[in-house]
Amino acid sequence: MDALNAIIDTNSKNEVSKRKISFSGKALITVTGGIGVTISLVAVAFVAPAFRRYCLPYVPATTEQIKNVLSILPTKEDTQKISKVLLDIGSGDGRIVFATANKGLTSHGVELNRWLVYYSRLKALKNGIKNAKFFQKDLWKYNISTYDYIVIFGVGQMMSDLEKKLVKEAKDSSKIIACRFPFPNLTPIKIIGTGVDTVWLYEIKRF
Numbered sequence: 001m002d003a004l005n006a007i008i009d010t011n012s013k014n015e016v017s018k019r020k021i022s023f024s025g026k027a028l029i030t031v032t033g034g035i036g037v038t039i040s041l042v043a044v045a046f047v048a049p050a051f052r053r054y055c056l057p058y059v060p061a062t063t064e065q066i067k068n069v070l071s072i073l074p075t076k077e078d079t080q081k082i083s084k085v086l087l088d089i090g091s092g093d094g095r096i097v098f099a100t101a102n103k104g105l106t107s108h109g110v111e112l113n114r115w116l117v118y119y120s121r122l123k124a125l126k127n128g129i130k131n132a133k134f135f136q137k138d139l140w141k142y143n144i145s146t147y148d149y150i151v152i153f154g155v156g157q158m159m160s161d162l163e164k165k166l167v168k169e170a171k172d173s174s175k176i177i178a179c180r181f182p183f184p185n186l187t188p189i190k191i192i193g194t195g196v197d198t199v200w201l202y203e204i205k206r207f
């Protein structure tokens with residue numbers, strides 16, 4: 001009888017221990033599942049551009065490319081006298097926006113990927129950069145009519161349609177800076193650099 005009780009006792013202890021394992025298992029599934037979902041949400045934001053009309057992936061500008069863009073812009077002294085507003089189309093991690101804001105321009109970035117926008121906003125906040133702002137929007141629906149300078153580091157396939165948008169919507173005398181890929185029909189007023197770091201400067205003239 002005692003032996004039977006001992007067996008029952010052992011069995012019920014095993015049952016409790018199984019339940020405990022199953023609870024920690026559930027906790028582990030919840031935590032790993034949560035991490036998995038978060039990683040997927042972040043990854044989706046980076047992969048999503050591949051499924052749009054134009055696949056414009058996140059490729060950050062090189063240091064040389066940024067140097068070439070900056071060489072076109074007015075000096076810090078000039079921007080202190082006359083304020084100029086710049087837009088980086090598809091601003092990625094905000095490096096062009098920050099570099100140009102550092103030159104005294106009011107710099108905006110429009111970016112589809114919310115995580116890159118959060119990252120850029122956090123960086124601006126952390127470094128107390130007040131003249132840099134980021135908007136989470138689709139570049140094709142974004143109002144570009146108020147900008148003095150517009151920077152684009154895009155892909156070759158999108159340049160023709162983007163050219164049409166700029167010619168139609170950008171303000172008169174605004175300057176467009178294209179990185180790596182030129183526009184098919186506009187004539188550049190300046191070309192700076194070579195190879196993948198080449199930058200083309202255009203001016204929108206309507207009158």
Ligand SMILES: C[S@@+](CC[C@H](N)C(=O)[O-])C[C@H]1O[C@@H](n2cnc3c(N)ncnc32)[C@H](O)[C@@H]1O
Pocket residue numbers: 049052056057058059060061088089090091092093094095096110111112113116137138139140153154
């Ligand atoms: C080649 S990267 C350039 C990043 C940044 N301008 C730089 O030079 O470092 C292009 C960026 O455009 C963003 N993008 C893609 N499609 C977009 C869209 N429809 N509207 C706004 N941004 C978009 C991508 O997420 C990516 O960050």
